[in-house]
Amino acid sequence: MRSLLHWLGRFSGLAVGGHAGRLAELLVDVSVLYQQDAGTGIQRVVRSLLLALGENAPPGFRVRPVYATKTRSYRYADPDFLWRKPGQRLDPGEPLRPRSGDIFFGLDLCAHILPRHRRRLRAWRRRGVTMQLVVYDLLPVLRPDWFSERMTRNFRQWLHFLAWEADSALCISADVEHRLRGWLAQHHPNASAHMSIGRLPMGTDIPVPVSGHGIEALPEDSIAKPYILMVGTIEPRKAYDRALDAFERVWSVYEKDAPNLVIVGRSGWKTEELQSRLHRHPEAGRRLFWLADADDAVLARCYGRCEGLLITSLGEGYGLPVVEALRIGRPVLARDLPVFREIGGSRVTYFTNDSPAALAKTIMDWIEVPGACTVGVGEGWDQAARRLANALSATSSPATGRRNEAIPLHGISNAA
Known part of the structure; x- marks a missing residue:
């Protein structure tokens, strides 16, 4: 207060x-x-x-x-x-x-x-x-x-x-x-x-709600562990379709050892077919969970309970979920993009082959040996x-009126 x-x-x-x-x-x-x-x-x-x-x-x-x-x-x-x-x-x-x-x-x-x-x-x-x-x-x-x-x-x-x-x-x-x-x-x-x-x-900080909405009844309480978390709007570049293809392979091949998949993200654009697939999927509500209206309280709980974060995005400017997950010591498996290398360094596990069979195997290998994560990464x-x-x-000092000077700002150092 x-x-x-x-x-x-x-x-x-x-x-x-x-x-x-x-x-x-x-x-x-x-x-x-x-x-x-x-x-x-x-x-x-x-x-x-x-x-x-x-x-x-x-x-x-x-x-x-x-x-x-x-x-x-x-x-x-x-x-x-x-x-x-x-x-x-x-x-x-x-x-x-x-x-x-x-x-x-x-x-x-x-x-x-x-x-x-x-x-x-x-x-x-x-x-x-x-x-x-x-x-x-x-x-x-x-x-x-x-x-x-x-x-x-x-x-x-x-x-x-x-x-x-x-x-x-x-x-x-x-x-x-x-x-x-x-x-x-x-x-x-x-x-x-x-x-x-x-x-x-x-x-980055653990997401904290400012409205209080959703704290009384968190929908992810009903989600069985263990689960892999994905965070982001349902839009083309996030490549959720490829993640879902891989998890279908995971569930069919690895069965009891297979993790669930939880997606936290709002409905986006140009993904109507994928959104319908998520809603009507045979594993929806059993192994597949899409939280389309989750607030920050729900997201924070999902981060805290997940086995790790999966990022299949084909393009990002930064990758806030990567840093948020690392901040609380959660393993991250991400597509091998330059920006993820920049912000995640050696603390992230990377993949390049997103075919269903290859990514399914990568996910299961990563779960068995996720790698050590340090809590508190970043500022x-x-x-x-x-x-x-x-x-x-x-x-832009009022006293000097200086303008057009370079701003010597740098993001989180991720050399590791």
């Missing part, structure tokens, strides 16, 4: 307009999360880092969550929005009036919103507001077949907006940074003249927020 009151206190009684001695404002864009918390990996990062920044504001700054819609320009968000109850109406907030020295921090991925307000954001930059945007991945433009046409179109417009307007792009991994530099070199070779590219410090969100806050303050 003290932490919650302390966080809310940072937003109480703050003047929207400027005044003598006014602290600069870190304007944290939470537009998508503000309208709906879909429980995606990005939204979990947004929520966690916003809460941590509330406790670790940059020196000389107030942290102010802000939001916009497609038709309404940016406003201050109701500070109570993370704890709203179903149906609760929020204060629409006052319009933003940023001043020189403020930072617009695009923490949420608002590809369908941000470019619509380009003129206003450009006017803010002329006043001396620095724009820092987070880049989670480039998959919609690199693999458009994994996304809807609208998602790809919106994301492409957002990337062009970033290249034209951002002072800094903060990438969540070295892999994303490499891909962003390559895309910019091809499409916006002059962007480096005004934009720096750095790394966003990423953290928490508070530590990540402190490093981010110090860097943001240094790159």
Whole structure:
């Protein structure tokens, strides 16, 4: 309770307009999360880092969550929005009036919103507001077949907006940074003249619910152990179909020794056939469990009880579930992707062959000898927020008015 009151206190009684001695404002864009918390990996990062920044504001700054819609320009968000109850109406907030020295921090991925307000954001930059945007991945433009046409179109417009307007792009991994530099070199070779590219410090903590929803009756209590956990939205790149093919092989060949499969993830796009297969599967409710509406309390319990985490994804910008599982000492079996090597190092077991027979054998071998895991891998969100806050303050200081400086940020070191 003290932490919650302390966080809310940072937003109480703050003047929207400027005044003598006014602290600069870190304007944290939470537009998508503000309208709906879909429980995606990005939204979990947004929520966690916003809460941590509330406790670790940059020196000389107030942290102010802000939001916009497609038709309404940016406003201050109701500070109570993370704890709203179903149906609760929020204060629409006052319009933003940023001043020189403020930072617009695009923490949420608002590809369908941000470019619509380009003129206003450009006017803010002329006043001396620095724009820092987070880049989670480039998959919609690199693999458009994994996304809807609208998602790809919106994301492409957002990337062009970033290249034209951002002072800094903060990438969540070295892999994303490499891909962003390559895309910019091809499409916006002059962007480096005004934009720096750095790394966003990423953290992890055991997921903690902010709403309390779902604590009274956790559906995974009925799931028999042992089970393997998969976490993520049901979408094409996650390759749940290949995991299910492998587990069907596991259940038919290994029978009594075979683990169950638990999937925690919301319904996504372009996977209607797979979702129907999950619902109607002969092992659904016996060996196969899909928790489509699990909150953070359920997810935390699933992490705590699983035998290990399986990641079959074909593409990621980071891989938050990998770090979350390692954080509490759970074994991880993941596809051999560069970003997983970056964040997991030698602590993760990797596979390349995802044919049903090969992956089934890999899963069973991994269960027998999962490898040693160290509890507490990586840093928490508070530590990540402190490093981010110090860097943001240094790159746009109200006292010096410095802008366009490189942000010397790095993620978790995973050399092992």
